Amino acid sequence: MFAVPAHAFAVMLVVLALLLLGTVAWSALSRRHPERDYQELYLRIRSWWWMIGILFACLAFSRGSAIVLFGFISFLALKEFFSIVPTRLSDRRVIFWAYVAIPVQYYWVYSGWYGMFTVFIPVYVFLFLPMLMVLAGNTRGFIQAAGVMHWAVMLTVFCLSHMAYLIALPALNPGAGSIGMVIFILFMTELNDVSQYVFGRTLGRHRIIPAVSPNKTWEGFLGGLGTVTLASTVLAPWLTPLGFLHGLFAGLLIGAAGFIGDVVISSVKRDLQIKDSGQLIPGHGGMLDRFDSLIYTAPLFFHYTHYFAY
Amino acid sequence: MPKLTKLVFFALIVKPLVFVVLGLNIRGRNHLPPRGPAIIAANHNSHLDVLVLMSLYPLRQLPGVRPIAAADYFFKNRWLKWLARHCIDIIPIERQAPDLNRIFDTANTALDVGNILIIFPEGSRGEPEKIGRIKKGLFHLLQGRSDAPVTPVFMHGLGRALPRGTALFVPFNCDVIIGEALQTATDANAFVAQLEHCFARLAEYCITRSH
Numbered sequence: 113m114f115a116v117p118a119h120a121f122a123v124m125l126v127v128l129a130l131l132l133l134g135t136v137a138w139s140a141l142s143r144r145h146p147e148r149d150y151q152e153l154y155l156r157i158r159s160w161w162w163m164i165g166i167l168f169a170c171l172a173f174s175r176g177s178a179i180v181l182f183g184f185i186s187f188l189a190l191k192e193f194f195s196i197v198p199t200r201l202s203d204r205r206v207i208f209w210a211y212v213a214i215p216v217q218y219y220w221v222y223s224g225w226y227g228m229f230t231v232f233i234p235v236y237v238f239l240f241l242p243m244l245m246v247l248a249g250n251t252r253g254f255i256q257a258a259g260v261m262h263w264a265v266m267l268t269v270f271c272l273s274h275m276a277y278l279i280a281l282p283a284l285n286p287g288a289g290s291i292g293m294v295i296f297i298l299f300m301t302e303l304n305d306v307s308q309y310v311f312g313r314t315l316g317r318h319r320i321i322p323a324v325s326p327n328k329t330w331e332g333f334l335g336g337l338g339t340v341t342l343a344s345t346v347l348a349p350w351l352t353p354l355g356f357l358h359g360l361f362a363g364l365l366i367g368a369a370g371f372i373g374d375v376v377i378s379s380v381k382r383d384l385q386i387k388d389s390g391q392l393i394p395g396h397g398g399m400l401d402r403f404d405s406l407i408y409t410a411p412l413f414f415h416y417t418h419y420f421a422y
Numbered sequence: 423m424p425k426l427t428k429l430v431f432f433a434l435i436v437k438p439l440v441f442v443v444l445g446l447n448i449r450g451r452n453h454l455p456p457r458g459p460a461i462i463a464a465n466h467n468s469h470l471d472v473l474v475l476m477s478l479y480p481l482r483q484l485p486g487v488r489p490i491a492a493a494d495y496f497f498k499n500r501w502l503k504w505l506a507r508h509c510i511d512i513i514p515i516e517r518q519a520p521d522l523n524r525i526f527d528t529a530n531t532a533l534d535v536g537n538i539l540i541i542f543p544e545g546s547r548g549e550p551e552k553i554g555r556i557k558k559g560l561f562h563l564l565q566g567r568s569d570a571p572v573t574p575v576f577m578h579g580l581g582r583a584l585p586r587g588t589a590l591f592v593p594f595n596c597d598v599i600i601g602e603a604l605q606t607a608t609d610a611n612a613f614v615a616q617l618e619h620c621f622a623r624l625a626e627y628c629i630t631r632s633h
Contacts, residue, residue, distance in 0.1 A: 187593075188445070191445060192445070195594045195596070195630045196630055199582065201550060201585065204592045205592075207592050211593065384629075386629045392445060398595075
C-alpha cells in the first residue's frame with residue numbers, strides 16, 4: 113500500500129505539474145479576457161483534476177483498488193454503449209449477463225490467470241450470450257443484436273481490461289514497477305489525443321477521412337504520431353521494461369492505434385447521429401468520448417510489450 | 423416537518439442508484455422550476471421515472487418535491503403504502519372518488535403550501551418507451567391555478583432499465599430533457615395537443631433513442 117516506485121511517482125508529479133500549469137493558464141486567460149467565455153475550458157480542466165485524482169489515488173493505494181477502478185470504468189463504458197445503440201427489449205436479460213462478465217473478467221486480471229483472461233470474453237462470453245438470446249425466443253433482428261452485444265463487450269470490457277492486466281504483470285523494470293506501464297500507456301494515449309488536436313488545429317490542411325470526421329487531418333495525425341514516438345522513445349526505458357528501440361516502435365503503434373480508436377468510435381456516433389455518447393465527464397462528453405483511443409491502444413500496447421519483454 | 427425517512431432513502435439509495443447505476447443525460451436543467459408552487463409534467467414508462475425526477479433536486483429541497491399518485495395502486499398493501507408515504511411522500515389521488523369536484527383537493531393543498539408537484543399526464547406507465555394517450559386530468563387541475571407553471575419533461579431509457587411488469591433491473595443511461603414552461607390553454611384538447619407537441623419536440627434531443 114502506498115508504495116509507488118520512484119519512476120512512476122516522478123511521472124505522476126510531472127502530470128500533476130502539467131495540470132497545474134493548465135489551471136494557471138486558464139486562470140490567466142479568463143482574467144485577461146473577461147469578455148470571452150472559458151466555461152468549456154474550465155469544465156475540461158476540472159474534469160481532468162477529478163479523473164487524474166481518482167486514478168492516482170487508486171493506483172497508489174493498492175493493486176486491488178486500481179483493478180476495481182478499471183472494472184468500474186468498463187461498466188460505465190459498457191452501459192453507455194448499450195444506451196446509445198439500438199437494443200431489443202427481449203434482450204434485457206442478456207444485457208444483464210453481459211454486465212456480469214465485467215467482475216468475472218477483472219477477477220481473472222486480479223488473480224493473474226493470463227490464459228483465462230485472454231479467452232474468457234472471446235470464447236466463453238461470445239458463445240454464452242447468443243445462447244441466452246435463443247432462450248429469450250425472439251429471432252427477429254437476432255443477427256444484428258448478437259453482433260452489437262458482442263462488439264460492445266469486446267470494446268469496453270475485453271479491450272479496456274488489458275490496461276488493468278498491465279498491473280498484474282511482474283515488474284521487470286524495478287524503478288517503475290508494474291504501474292509504470294499503466295501510467296505510460298495512459299500518458300501516451302492522452303498525449304497523442306492532445307497533440308493530434310493541437311497540430312490539427314494549428315497546421316491542419318489535408319483531411320484524412322472527411323466522411324467520418326471532418327476535423328481529422330494528416331497534419332494533426334502526423335504531429336501526434338511524431339510527438340508520441342519521441343516521448344515514447346525517451347520514456348519507455350524509464351517507465352516500462354522496453355528499451356529505446358522498442359520504445360520508438362511502441363510510440364508509432366500507440367500514435368496510429370489511438371487515431372484509429374478515435375475514428376472508430378466517431379463512426380459509431382455518426383451512425384447513430386449523435387455528437388457525444390453521454391455527459392458523464394463535463395467538458396469531455398461521455399466515457400466513450402474519452403476512452404475511444406484507449407480501447408485500441410491498451411490491448412495493442414499490452415501484447416506488444418508482452419511479446420517483447422515477457 | 424421534513425420526513426427523515428425520505429431524506430435517508432434518497433441520499434443513500436435513490437441518488438447513488440440514479441447517478442451511478444443508471445446515469446443521466448440531462449438537457450435544459452435551467453428550465454427546472456426552482457421553487458413551488460409548480461408542476462412538472464413528464465412522460466411515464468417506469469417506476470424509476472419519479473425517482474429520477476426527484477433526484478434532480480438537492481436533498482434540502484426534496485421535502486417539497488412530491489409526486490401525484492393513485493391511492494388505489496400505492497396504498498393497496500402495507501409495505502407499498504409505507505414506502506409511498508414515508509420514502510416518496512406521494513400526494514394520493516382517489517381515482518374512484520365519489521365527488522369529482524374534490525378529487526384534486528390534496529393536490530391543491532400541496533400547491534398552496536408551495537410544493538413542486540410531479541405528475542404523469544398519461545396516467546399509467548403503458549408500453550415501454552411509447553407515449554400513451556395524454557389524459558385531461560392535468561388540465562382540470564390547472565383550472566383556477568394561474569400560480570403554478572407547468573414544466574414538461576421528456577425521459578427516455580428508463581423503460582429499458584425497468585419496464586412495467588418486470589423485476590429485473592438492467593442499468594442504462596437515460597435522457598432527461600426539460601422544456602420551457604407551457605403556455606396557458608383555454609380548452610382541454612388544445613392543452614393536450616400542446617403537451618403532445620412539446621414531448622415530441624423534446625424527444626428529438628435524446629441521445630439514447632436510435633434514429
